[in-house]
Amino acid sequence: MTAAAPRTPRTHAEASRESRDLVSGEVRPRETMIRFVAGPDGWVIPDLAGRLPGRGLWVAADRSSVETAARRGLFSRAARAALRADPDLADQVERLLLRRLLEGLGLARRAGELVFGFEKVLAALSGGRAAWLIEALDGAVDGRRKILGAARKASPTPGLTGLWTGEELSLALGGENVIHSAFLAGRGSDRWTWDVQRLSGFRPLVPDSWIEATPPT
Known part of the structure; x- marks a missing residue:
């Protein structure tokens, strides 16, 4: 899954949920971006929930954009401060997104x-x-093949997604030996999807071996 392409807002409400990407200069839906803020010590801090105080510094949710913004000093330029x-x-963003999703x-x-x-x-x-x-990443191949079918x-x-081990899923869900799970359709899954889409800009959602072993539909 990939982030949505930039678009022109159709309403004031839509415009309020969009920001300009520091790297490309394009206006994008905030659901497809990462918000950063300046910490009290002058370090740039990821704000995935969009709730930290301070001016938001928005970057497209992909590894290349975040690395470019950090390398070229674009955060300082946008904030007009060192x-x-x-x-x-x-990498920090990737780890935080994984934890947020879990x-x-x-x-x-x-x-x-x-x-x-x-x-x-x-x-x-x-x-x-x-x-x-x-x-689960470490689930049995036969069981996964049946579920994917x-x-x-x-x-x-x-x-x-294939992002966590069975142990990690078990701890998060309060179960034992959790290998297969399904997020049911609804408002909760819609919000979760936004973060999955953002994560997809930083790492694959499933191992390559799963894709290679899955026959075409």
Whole structure:
């Protein structure tokens, strides 16, 4: 999945949810960008939730843009102040997005918006209720192949992530040996999707081996 292309706002409400990318100069939806602010010590800080005080410094949600902004001093230029950006700022954003997404899964579980377990996930897929299929990185190949086969037949077809191990998913969801899980369609999954799309600019959502092993539909 990729971030949406920049577009011209159609309403005042839409315009209020858009900002200018420091790197390209294009106005983009904020859902496709990362907000940064200047910390009290002069370091640039990622603000994924968009709630930290201070002027927002917006950059397109992809590794190249963040690295360019840090390397070329674009944060300082936009803020009209001397700011320091860590060379691994893009890596920081990736780690924060991964943690934010994992925490979002835990919240969805408690809100009844997420199910896990082979049979429950199959039922969600067959009922067309799954917005996202979240597979553990270290799950058995046979089980994953069966789940992915069901996902290809689902309508609508859910998104797919393979970002965490079974242990990480188990801790986040409060279960044991969580390998297969599904984020059910709804407002919660819509918000989660925005962060997944942003993360896709920094790393693949699934291992290459999964794509290579998945036969075309």
